[in-house]
Amino acid sequence: MSTPATAIEVRGLEKSYREVHVLRGVDFAVARGSIFALLGSNGAGKTTVVKILSTLLSADAGSAGVNGFDVAAQAAEVRESISLTGQFAAVDEVLSGRENLVLVAKLRHLKDPGTIADDLLQRFALTEAGSRKAATYSGGMRRRLDIAMSLIGRPPVIFLDEPTTGLDPEARLEVWRAVRELAGQGTTVLLTTQYLDEAEHLADRIAVLHEGRIIADGTLADLRQLLPPARIEYVEKQPTLEDVFLAITGTAGTAADQRTRKDS
Amino acid sequence: MSTHFVGDTAALTGRSLRHITRSMDTIVTTAIMPVAIMLLFVYVLGGAIDTGSTSYVNYLLPGVLLITIASGVAYTAYRLFLDLQSGIFERFQSMPIARSSMLWAHVLTSLAANLVSLAIVIGVALLLGFRSSAGLGAWLGVAGMLVLFTLALTWMAVIAGLSAKTVDGASAFSYPLIFLPFVSSAFAPTDSMPGPVRWFAENQPVTSIVDTIRNLLAQQPVSSDIWTALAWTLGLLVLAYAAATITYRRRTA
Numbered sequence A: 001m002s003t004p005a006t007a008i009e010v011r012g013l014e015k016s017y018r019e020v021h022v023l024r025g026v027d028f029a030v031a032r033g034s035i036f037a038l039l040g041s042n043g044a045g046k047t048t049v050v051k052i053l054s055t056l057l058s059a060d061a062g063s064a065g066v067n068g069f070d071v072a073a074q075a076a077e078v079r080e081s082i083s084l085t086g087q088f089a090a091v092d093e094v095l096s097g098r099e100n101l102v103l104v105a106k107l108r109h110l111k112d113p114g115t116i117a118d119d120l121l122q123r124f125a126l127t128e129a130g131s132r133k134a135a136t137y138s139g140g141m142r143r144r145l146d147i148a149m150s151l152i153g154r155p156p157v158i159f160l161d162e163p164t165t166g167l168d169p170e171a172r173l174e175v176w177r178a179v180r181e182l183a184g185q186g187t188t189v190l191l192t193t194q195y196l197d198e199a200e201h202l203a204d205r206i207a208v209l210h211e212g213r214i215i216a217d218g219t220l221a222d223l224r225q226l227l228p229p230a231r232i233e234y235v236e237k238q239p240t241l242e243d244v245f246l247a248i249t250g251t252a253g254t255a256a257d258q259r260t261r262k263d264s
Numbered sequence B: 001m002s003t004h005f006v007g008d009t010a011a012l013t014g015r016s017l018r019h020i021t022r023s024m025d026t027i028v029t030t031a032i033m034p035v036a037i038m039l040l041f042v043y044v045l046g047g048a049i050d051t052g053s054t055s056y057v058n059y060l061l062p063g064v065l066l067i068t069i070a071s072g073v074a075y076t077a078y079r080l081f082l083d084l085q086s087g088i089f090e091r092f093q094s095m096p097i098a099r100s101s102m103l104w105a106h107v108l109t110s111l112a113a114n115l116v117s118l119a120i121v122i123g124v125a126l127l128l129g130f131r132s133s134a135g136l137g138a139w140l141g142v143a144g145m146l147v148l149f150t151l152a153l154t155w156m157a158v159i160a161g162l163s164a165k166t167v168d169g170a171s172a173f174s175y176p177l178i179f180l181p182f183v184s185s186a187f188a189p190t191d192s193m194p195g196p197v198r199w200f201a202e203n204q205p206v207t208s209i210v211d212t213i214r215n216l217l218a219q220q221p222v223s224s225d226i227w228t229a230l231a232w233t234l235g236l237l238v239l240a241y242a243a244a245t246i247t248y249r250r251r252t253a
Helices: A046-053 A076-080 A099-107 A113-123 A139-151 A169-184 A194-204 A222-223 A241-248 A256-262 B004-021 B025-047 B056-072 B074-088 B087-095 B102-127 B137-165 B167-172 B174-183 B195-203 B205-217 B225-251
Strands: A004-015 A019-030 A035-037 A061-066 A082-083 A159-160 A188-193 A206-212 A212-217
Touching: A004 A046, A004 A188, A019 A035, A019 A046, A019 A188, A019 A206, A019 A212, A035 A169, A035 A194, A046 A159, A046 A188, A076 A082, A082 A139, A082 B087, A099 A139, A099 B004, A113 A139, A139 A159, A139 A169, A139 B056, A139 B137, A169 A188, A169 A222, A169 A241, A188 A194, A194 B174, A206 A222, A206 A241, A212 A222, A212 A256, B004 B102, B025 B056, B025 B102, B056 B074, B056 B102, B056 B137, B056 B205, B074 B087, B074 B102, B074 B137, B074 B167, B087 B102, B102 B137, B102 B225, B137 B167, B137 B174, B137 B205, B137 B225, B167 B174, B174 B195, B195 B205, B205 B225
Parallel strands: A035 A188, A035 A206, A082 A159, A159 A188
Antiparallel strands: A004 A019, A004 A061, A206 A212
């Protein structure tokens, strides 16, 4: 198997649901090992793109390749290469966190699912909750479990569909940290989001999906150049509500640090 | 992909069996309604029904067993619907597993749960005075008939679960199935019914299945009923399986 430099390649993708033309020719490419953010408002078609790329839906026209495999013709190989974390944390509520992980490890046909599960529980700070039913987890814990389930079998490409929607600020930062870690290990991450700052903080490259087409695609710097050059203004820097919230709830530093690091 | 079919089905069946063992109430509620019907007919209405030399409990048990199955499979539709709603189905579908194993896991779980419910109902029937002198062979015949009937109805439940828009819709399909034994030879001999009703009762699948099970348990010859019963159950099974598979494929188009 060759390992092309582009992990995801989408060309002229079209999809309609009855009369609604959701995708009207979407093109983009994602470099291996990078974080790519698909930005768009609700109903822009982000989830449809993810579903086509993860072989859950077939496109009406155009082509899409993941890890060098065509999603239509080589669906089985694509599924071997990917992992999907859907919009709603898809964990089994009746099973415990550990049982959820063991199940996915078994379905990925890995040896020693128990050890894999224990390692991931530890990595995502879920060891203590591991034997509890997932139904008792908080939103952040469920998301962590959800992402942990996606990492099993180390798929080279991971899709995260609105990974932080509905999470509190701390849980959001945890998810961001996990995503950065993944990319650091060479995993290609395609994430969809409607939060501009999420794309700004996380992504190496950002594409804006609007009315079924990609209307902008580039690095943050590229996108900034679409506007007239920056003017220098002096503004008093007030802490954001998020800074305040994190400071008084005891997780101070993390958000501000990350912001400064990105800005510098 | 089919190389993983057995392993994947086993893993997923283990998952859905846990759903059942962790909410045993679903099995108990499945058994409650048929037990109540049995009590009602044996102690209230049954005295007025002439079943000849057969005791009434012995007469009605086969029909009650079919009602148990019809109400039990509704949970399969319900669970399948919840899996589709929660997104866990999509997670499994985006993984390199044999896709049909997701349906088979629900079907096998339905079979296990229904066998437990059936055992509970037969246990209550024994307390009410049900007796059978049937040997192992006849009991195996009864078990085989019930398993086939469960599979046929479960695959219908799969169609309902896959195509339902609401939770209520997912289980509503079972109401006519639960009702069907009432217009059959299950509770009263068909000779007592007026013309068109009698014609319907004698030609619908439940009557031949009930008569076959009843004769097997009473150690009577099963006559041609068994072939009619097998034709119905196998026919329904094949049709429901085919329709479920098509519905399933369409969902991913």
